[in-house]
Amino acid sequence: MKIVSMVCPNCGASLHVDADQNNLTCNYCGNSLYVDDEVKHIQYDNAEETGYQFEKGRQRAQAEAFGVNQQTARMNFGQPPNKRKTWLWVLGWICIFPVPLTILMVRNQKLNKSVKIGIIAAAWIIYLLIALSGGGSGDNKDTSKLNTESSTVEQTTDESAIDNFIADINKSEDINLEYVEDFIPSDEEGEHYRTEFRLYAWKNSTGKSYKYGDSTVDIIISSGGVIQRIYMDGATLEQCENMIRYASSLLDSTATESDIQEAVDYVDEYKAANGYYYGKLGLIVLGHGDRGYEFMLKHGL
Numbered sequence: 001m002k003i004v005s006m007v008c009p010n011c012g013a014s015l016h017v018d019a020d021q022n023n024l025t026c027n028y029c030g031n032s033l034y035v036d037d038e039v040k041h042i043q044y045d046n047a048e049e050t051g052y053q054f055e056k057g058r059q060r061a062q063a064e065a066f067g068v069n070q071q072t073a074r075m076n077f078g079q080p081p082n083k084r085k086t087w088l089w090v091l092g093w094i095c096i097f098p099v100p101l102t103i104l105m106v107r108n109q110k111l112n113k114s115v116k117i118g119i120i121a122a123a124w125i126i127y128l129l130i131a132l133s134g135g136g137s138g139d140n141k142d143t144s145k146l147n148t149e150s151s152t153v154e155q156t157t158d159e160s161a162i163d164n165f166i167a168d169i170n171k172s173e174d175i176n177l178e179y180v181e182d183f184i185p186s187d188e189e190g191e192h193y194r195t196e197f198r199l200y201a202w203k204n205s206t207g208k209s210y211k212y213g214d215s216t217v218d219i220i221i222s223s224g225g226v227i228q229r230i231y232m233d234g235a236t237l238e239q240c241e242n243m244i245r246y247a248s249s250l251l252d253s254t255a256t257e258s259d260i261q262e263a264v265d266y267v268d269e270y271k272a273a274n275g276y277y278y279g280k281l282g283l284i285v286l287g288h289g290d291r292g293y294e295f296m297l298k299h300g301l
Contacts, residue, residue, distance in 0.1 A: 009034065037133060161225055162208065165250055169251050174242040177210040177217055185220055192218050194231070215239055215292065221245030227251060234292035241267055243295060248281060251299045 006015050006219040010031040015024070024033050028169060102123070105116045169175050183190050185197040185207045192207055204223035209216065220228045230247060232239065238268035241264050248260045259278040267273050273285040 011138060162219070162221060162227070165212070165219075165227060168250055169246055172242070172246045175212065175239075175246055176213055180209040180211055180216075183207040183209055183218075214239070217243075225297070230295075230297045232293070232295035235295050237267070237271060237285075237289060237293060240295045242294055243297060244283065247297060248279070252280045255281060 007013070008015055008026040008031060011026060013026060015026060016034075023046075025031070026033060033036060075175045087188070089241040093096060102120050105111070105120050108116065111119075115267075166177055166179075169177055181225065182193045182205075185192065185202045185205045188198070192209060197205075202220070205228065206221050206223075208219045208221065209221070211217070212232065212235070216231075216233045218231040218233075220231070222228050229244065230251075232243065233245075244263050244267065245260060248255045248263070261301040262269070263273070263276060263278050264281060266276060267283075267285050271289070272287075276283040276285075282298045284296040285293055
């Protein structure tokens with residue numbers, strides 16, 4: 001038996017009747033009704049569409065209700081629920097990154113077991129190395145202090161080396177350098193300033209000034225304690241030759257006696273030397289006998 005739903009045209013009541021029954025009476029108002037084939041046809045044809053629309057409407061209502069709930073969650077918490085724990089994961093990666101990595105590796109079904117173990121082991125090793133390196137900050141302070149003390153010792157040793165250099169020069173009968181003062185080569189206001197001292201190479205250098213007879217001798221020392229250059233102002237030609245003869249071997253141990261003598265002979269013959277090189281040394285002698293000579297002996301070619 002097939003049942004057809006219809007509405008009483010008199011009172012509007014909902015009626016359920018047998019599809020094979022043509023005459024019926026409304027149970028609510030007593031009105032007699034005639035059910036023809038057209039009514040049955042409409043009921044049967046629309047049954048599937050009605051069911052489809054009903055189910056579609058039900059699903060839409062659920063979706064709308066879910067959307068309202070999502071919107072409410074955003075209003076209450078300021079962000080979607082699935083993102084609320086993002087900062088926790090970031091903090092975990094920064095502070096204890098092997099833990100979340102281990103969890104991800106265990107849950108990952110695409111990687112084989114050996115690869116997972118390798119990644120997890122590497123992560124923990126890196127984490128432990130970082131932790132151990134951070135714990136050694138106190139040791140670094142001690143090392144820094146030790147380096148400072150070592151630097152002081154080196155400076156003292158370098159100072160002794162300069163004193164030894166002057167002592168060796170003064171052993172000769174021809175040279176006697178008398179200490180005058182220390183100076184800073186890069187000081188543009190200083191009386192010992194020279195044009196080349198404006199370069200960065202002289203920034204941390206120090207200088208010591210001496211008297212050699214009537215001439216001035218300026219010795220430039222690098223931050224590492226190495227004698228870089230020897231200058232003489234107003235020197236005689238003999239003083240220039242003596243400085244070449246006695247200072248060359250002290251500045252450059254590779255300079256042979258033959259090299260040094262050739263440099264002395266060259267200056268004696270030409271009364272000048274502009275860019276004369278021997279061993280690892282460079283020599284400049286410019287000027288005139290009456291006015292005195294400008295002398296420069298440098299190391300480090």
